[in-house]
Amino acid sequence: MNAVMPNYGYPTISFERGEGAYLFDTDGHRYLDFAAGIAVNSLGHSHPALVSALKGQAERLWHVSNLYAIPDQVRMAERLCSLSFADAIFFCNSGTEAMEGAVKAARRFHAHNGCPEKWRAITLEGSFHGRTLAMLAASKNPKHLDGFGDPADGFDIVPVHNMNALRDAITPETAAIVAEPIQGEGGLRPLSEDYLRDMRAVADEFGLLLVFDEVQTGFGRTGKLFAHEWTSVTPDVMACAKGIAGGFPCGAVLATDPVASSMTAGSHGSTFGGNPLAMAVANANLDVLTADSFLDDVVRSGEALQAGLRGVADRHPDIICDIRGKGLMVGMVVAAPFTNSQLGDAARDVDLLTVVAGENVLRMLPPLIIGEEEIVQAVDAIEQACQALASSSDA
Ligand SMILES: *Cc1c(COP(=O)(O)O)cnc(C)c1O
Numbered sequence: 001m002n003a004v005m006p007n008y009g010y011p012t013i014s015f016e017r018g019e020g021a022y023l024f025d026t027d028g029h030r031y032l033d034f035a036a037g038i039a040v041n042s043l044g045h046s047h048p049a050l051v052s053a054l055k056g057q058a059e060r061l062w063h064v065s066n067l068y069a070i071p072d073q074v075r076m077a078e079r080l081c082s083l084s085f086a087d088a089i090f091f092c093n094s095g096t097e098a099m100e101g102a103v104k105a106a107r108r109f110h111a112h113n114g115c116p117e118k119w120r121a122i123t124l125e126g127s128f129h130g131r132t133l134a135m136l137a138a139s140k141n142p143k144h145l146d147g148f149g150d151p152a153d154g155f156d157i158v159p160v161h162n163m164n165a166l167r168d169a170i171t172p173e174t175a176a177i178v179a180e181p182i183q184g185e186g187g188l189r190p191l192s193e194d195y196l197r198d199m200r201a202v203a204d205e206f207g208l209l210l211v212f213d214e215v216q217t218g219f220g221r222t223g224k225l226f227a228h229e230w231t232s233v234t235p236d237v238m239a240c241a242k243g244i245a246g247g248f249p250c251g252a253v254l255a256t257d258p259v260a261s262s263m264t265a266g267s268h269g270s271t272f273g274g275n276p277l278a279m280a281v282a283n284a285n286l287d288v289l290t291a292d293s294f295l296d297d298v299v300r301s302g303e304a305l306q307a308g309l310r311g312v313a314d315r316h317p318d319i320i321c322d323i324r325g326k327g328l329m330v331g332m333v334v335a336a337p338f339t340n341s342q343l344g345d346a347a348r349d350v351d352l353l354t355v356v357a358g359e360n361v362l363r364m365l366p367p368l369i370i371g372e373e374e375i376v377q378a379v380d381a382i383e384q385a386c387q388a389l390a391s392s393s394d395a
Pocket of ligand 1: 095128184
């Protein structure tokens with residue numbers, strides 16, 4: 001059999017190098033990359049600041065483990081605390097690991113405060129929190145659970161935008177409410193500000209922690225450093241990963257003081273988490289994201305992209321029936337009988353890379369550094385893809 005496990009299927013395209021928003025395959029063919037490694041390569045490919053940070057660190061020190069202090073980890077943590085609601089940070093290597101850490105911190109907080117019976121989390125239908133056994137149980141996506149036995153206990157799932165269901169799910173064992181401010185994999189579904197505010201109020205009323213999964217929405221993707229900044233709602237705990245280090249594997253759990261204080265010495269850990277290589281790149285990535293006007297440009301680019309795509313949707317309402325999302329996290333809702341993969345394949349045929357999501361949505365998650373020219377090019381590619389689909393269905 002093929003030496004790589006078949007869980008990703010067997011992709012046929014492979015790339016040799018990347019430059020900014022472009023990827024080049026092994027035949028030298030150029031693609032416009034509006035997938036960015038699934039919202040990871042925020043600064044595009046081969047960004048000079050990241051390349052130089054990684055090279056410089058690689059020549060000095062790669063890994064020491066958390067048995068030793070890592071100055072760049074302390075620096076990254078202090079910067080994130082000053083840029084967010086958080087008082088302390090735990091670093092790990094991926095989104096699902098960050099979510100595991102976030103839920104563990106929420107459980108630990110209650111145990112530490114004399115309520116060990118509070119350990120369950122209320123989670124939302126249509127969510128995606130990763131692929132570990134616990135996070136599969138948190139999202140309860142039947143496709144992802146198939147063949148992996150009974151989902152782990154500790155998660156009570158409720159429909160979104162339904163406060164009665166959420167209130168009904170609260171028991172004396174509830175520790176936390178968990179939500180993505182914009183559901184990514186589930187189909188680019190933004191949760192309304194009212195709903196998030198009600199969630200915060202209910203959490204405060206019952207002494208629960210509010211945990212946000214900003215693995216996909218964080219680090220500038222929506223035009224704010226964190227998506228919840230678009231609202232008046234602040235979580236107690238937050239998981240980040242994807243765009244945090246521009247493509248170097250890294251994740252983080254951000255928490256307020258009372259939660260972080262319960263994670264006493266020995267309570268949690270990660271061998272690789274926050275190692276010198278990851279932290280050098282994460283700090284360099286953060287330098288760029290926090291530079292003057294960078295996020296304003298993301299907002300502007302997002303508006304231009306969405307406006308362009310709305311134009312395409314207006315011309316092809318039988319193929320694209322809605323455009324939704326925030327900043328450079330944009331979803332095109334594909335109208336049945338067309339499918340998101342058909343539209344994605346047609347876009348790839350005209351050299352534009354996108355990503356599918358749930359609810360028949362095709363996602364655009366371009367590098368945050370894209371300019372007007374790339375936006376025009378991408379919108380034009382989607383127009384061509386729609387024309388190709390329209391003429392194939394006429395035939
Ligand atoms: C991608 C994603 C995860 C899982 O991240 P991995 O790095 O693949 O483990 C979790 N939550 C959200 C919202 C995501 O988009």
